[in-house]
Amino acid sequence: MATAAISPDILAKYEPVIGLEVHVQLLTATKIFCGCANRFGAEPNTNVCAVCLGLPGALPVLNEKAVELAALAALALNCEVRERSIFARKNYFYPDLPKGYQISQYDKPIAEHGWIDVPTEDGSMKRIGITRLHMEEDAGKSLHEGFANSATRTYLDLNRCGTPLIEIVSEPDIRTSDEAFEYLTRLKEILLYTGVSDCNMEEGSLRCDANVSVRLKGAERFGAKAEVKNVNSFRFIRAALEYEIERQVEVIESGGQVVQETRLYNANEGRTDSMRSKEQAHDYRYFPEPDLPPLLLSQEFLERKRAELPEMPEARRKRMIAEYDLSEQDARTLTASRQFADRFEAAAKTARNPRRVANLLLSEVAGRLKALNLEPEQSPVSMSGIVQAADLLEENKISSRQLKQLFDICFEKGEDFGAVYEREKPQQITDSAAIEKLIDEVITANPGQLEQYRAGKTTIAGFFVGQVMRASKGQANPALLNQLVIKKLGS
Secondary structure, eight states: OOSOOOOHHHHTTEEEEEEEEEEEEOOOSBOSSSSSBOOTTOOTTOSOOTTTTTOTTOOOOOOHHHHHHHHHHHHHTTOEEOSEEOEEEEEOOOTTOTTSEEEEEOSSOSEEEEEEEEEOTTSOEEEEEEEEEEEEEOOOEEEOSSSTTTTTOOEEEGGGTTOEEEEEEEOSOBOSHHHHHHHHHHHHHHHHHHTSOOOOTTTTSEEEEEEEEEEETTOOSOOOOEEEEEEOSHHHHHHHHHHHHHHHHHHHHTTOOOOOEEEEEETTTTEEEEEEEOOOGGGGOOEEOTTSOOEEOOHHHHHHHHHTOOOOHHHHHHHHHHHHTOOHHHHHHHTSSHHHHHHHHHHHTTSSOHHHHHHHIIIIIHHHHHHTTOOGGGOSSOHHHHHHHHHHHHTTSSOHHHHHHHHHHHHHHTOOHHHHHHHHOOOOBOOHHHHHHHHHHHHHHOHHHHHHHHTTOGGGHHHHHHHHHHHTTTOBOHHHHHHHHHHHHHO
């Protein structure tokens, strides 16, 4: 950090006040007011027309699918959806905004007064309010690098003009960078579960601006805020907030005043830098969009959208914890995406013991995927393969050690569990006489360890179990083996 070190005692005198503005691109086939393709990665300035370029005489026509997705997101975020909302012109000049204004919503947005619950440091849940959710069109993109003369020229790609957006504005209820991180994480989860956006931050599908100020604890009035822009990951947002909180405290403690401004986050240096003074709402000269009528949504439409909502991530976690006896962390892992959770639950319902399926998925499979830097969908072991493995364990047809060996082969050969099991067909030794014979051989070969056991070091029994398991090539039934070892040593 470029700021001077601020002591914890001084920081503790102040309270950060944080609000987040999140722009989300909607997953529509076409743009919000025209028929141009809404697709990332096309050649620059190829997905454009008279409407999204703002040419004279072109008129916008609202995309119905964009309205449906915006309403779905609003309902998922516990917002009150207006039956009548108004589009407005937000006027400002910027090279990537060819019309000279952005069609947005201002005083009558599509939705207001929502909330998201986030966990806090003490383990409780805190409700973060959502002030508004409104629809708008995206601007184009200014390209400042990647060209031979980027040092002296800026290039424009207007493909993004007219991409349908929702902007989700939180209340200034967030008090720590960790709360901001949790809010964004859960917001993204909800948006992905509803399918309204792919939330790909690298492609700009989800972008976040953070408003942050500090005030003395106990004070009622907010301090002057800085808006931090150009942050492309939740991790960087947390780091940017931490830097900005310390910077503002340092300014105040040194006798200065925090200036209301827009700042950019420099990830390479871990700092924020001043960009421009912060605009006020009146600077944009909002007025109703004359080319679009009010947006009217019937109660029937809203009830239909409400019926389309999936089970939300937090509710699903709570149910799965109760239903499958999962830990909080395991439930979070299994519900990280709706598709993954659906696949797990569909498979678990067919298993003898759903909890064992979860255990194998989270330990044996997830561990190997992480080691190989693979995504879950790249696993050679399918959900049905995990169920088969779990059932074999449940029926004591294979041991845990044998299962590990089979999974090793699956990942080495890139084959599913069923094929590997049929080829290798490991068998457990469940014959007591055969296991006892192996135990006798191990005890005879290790008299020193036997004396230690008889002298009271009972934990040495694990040594004998391990030696017998090695001698049986992992095929001895573990439960029976443990029982017989204790019996033999005791006699």
